[in-house]
Amino acid sequence: MRLLVTGGAGFIGSNFVRHVLDASEHTVTVLDALTYAGNRASLDGLPAERCSLVVGNIADAPLVDRLTGDHDAVVHFAAESHNDNSLHDPRPFLDTNIIGTYTLIEAARRHGTRFHHISTDEVYGDLELDDPHRFTEQTPYNPSSPYSSTKAGSDLLVRAWVRSFGLKATISNCSNNYGPYQHVEKFIPRQITNVLDGVRPKLYGAGRNVRDWIHANDHSRAVLTILEQGVIGETYLIGADGEEDNRTVVETILTLMGRPADAYDHVQDRAGHDLRYAIDSTKLRTELGWRPRYADFRSGLAATIDWYREHEDWWRPQKAAAEARYREQGQA
Ligand code: NAD
Numbered sequence: 001m002r003l004l005v006t007g008g009a010g011f012i013g014s015n016f017v018r019h020v021l022d023a024s025e026h027t028v029t030v031l032d033a034l035t036y037a038g039n040r041a042s043l044d045g046l047p048a049e050r051c052s053l054v055v056g057n058i059a060d061a062p063l064v065d066r067l068t069g070d071h072d073a074v075v076h077f078a079a080e081s082h083n084d085n086s087l088h089d090p091r092p093f094l095d096t097n098i099i100g101t102y103t104l105i106e107a108a109r110r111h112g113t114r115f116h117h118i119s120t121d122e123v124y125g126d127l128e129l130d131d132p133h134r135f136t137e138q139t140p141y142n143p144s145s146p147y148s149s150t151k152a153g154s155d156l157l158v159r160a161w162v163r164s165f166g167l168k169a170t171i172s173n174c175s176n177n178y179g180p181y182q183h184v185e186k187f188i189p190r191q192i193t194n195v196l197d198g199v200r201p202k203l204y205g206a207g208r209n210v211r212d213w214i215h216a217n218d219h220s221r222a223v224l225t226i227l228e229q230g231v232i233g234e235t236y237l238i239g240a241d242g243e244e245d246n247r248t249v250v251e252t253i254l255t256l257m258g259r260p261a262d263a264y265d266h267v268q269d270r271a272g273h274d275l276r277y278a279i280d281s282t283k284l285r286t287e288l289g290w291r292p293r294y295a296d297f298r299s300g301l302a303a304t305i306d307w308y309r310e311h312e313d314w315w316r317p318q319k320a321a322a323e324a325r326y327r328e329q330g331q332a
Pocket residue numbers: 006007008009010011012013031032033034035036037038039056057058059076077078079080081082095096100118119120121151173174175176177178183
């Protein structure tokens with residue numbers, strides 16, 4: 001297949017592109033606006049005969065129409081992805097996550113192109129710490145932030161286009177990803193690069209919030225599986241049983257980096273901060289046979305720390321601007 005991968009210069013999109021080139025015969029065109037979160041260097045070294053980059057916006061209807069017509073499938077990762085930014089400037093989240101997705105599904109419907117929509121477990125809201133249930137494909141939508149509400153809106157647009165227009169689409173909702181090439185604004189890379197800079201990690205509030213961590217490589221394998229074998233119109237939840245609270249994650253990072261486990265600061269909490277996410281990925285495992293390969297979070301984290309240690313040239317250019325945004329927000 002000729003794949004059009006939106007957001008392919010971002011964290012998970014670039015991971016997916018590398019996975020596709022390694023694990024299949026497909027070719028890839030990346031469509032990416034190279035916002036502050038996109039990075040051309042994340043695609044360095046990939047074979048030019050199988051992978052190219054078009055710098056452009058997913059809300060640019062003529063461009064999207066032309067590219068969609070030239071491809072067999074669209075895999076849609078592009079988004080404004082950071083909750084904290086959405087609380088301070090929501091508008092780009094509406095433009096990209098809602099209007100951008102609308103522009104893409106209109107083009108896919110016109111051309112009859114297979115479409116896979118990447119989404120998040122945050123559309124389901126949050127769980128109490130002691131809730132025995134996890135999110136499933138049947139959990140009602142209940143998003144909390146401008147980011148998660150625009151992702152929920154984009155999911156619902158895709159569902160409506162499937163039902164009303166016969167769009168050949170699947171949707172996946174994944175839990176928190178970690179691994180190489182993640183922007184330094186996000187929790188894990190922020191703390192690793194802070195420690196490398198001799199700065200104490202910053203924990204929001206008491207740090208009891210729980211996230212369900214999955215390595216980005218496992219997410220990419222799941223997306224390719226769904227693209228190739230998923231049933232049109234279906235939603236699949238992706239998760240690797242990786243629940244950890246934020247305090248434990250910070251303490252593990254500090255320990256793995258040879259610092260005292262309590263050498264971090266508590267800073268102002270995030271407004272509306274979701275307490276806990278937890279995914280039940282039984283459907284994906286039983287119907288499509290996917291299994292995560294990164295079962296041990298601690299060793300995945302150790303490898304991620306090594307990657308940031310060895311790739312300062314990749315993250316350094318973004319670090320000062322990300323920390324300046326946190327200072328403005330009172331979270332530095
Ligand atoms: P990211 O912020 O690292 O990358 C987003 C990419 O999209 C960037 O390369 C950016 O330049 C591009 N982009 C943004 N607006 C665009 C536009 N208007 N037109 C074209 N390109 C544009 O994000 P990520 O963490 O890699 O997330 C990718 C997708 O996965 C998103 O849809 C996100 O909602 C979803 N997701 C992320 C996680 C996670 O833990 N990071 C978990 C579940 C789902």
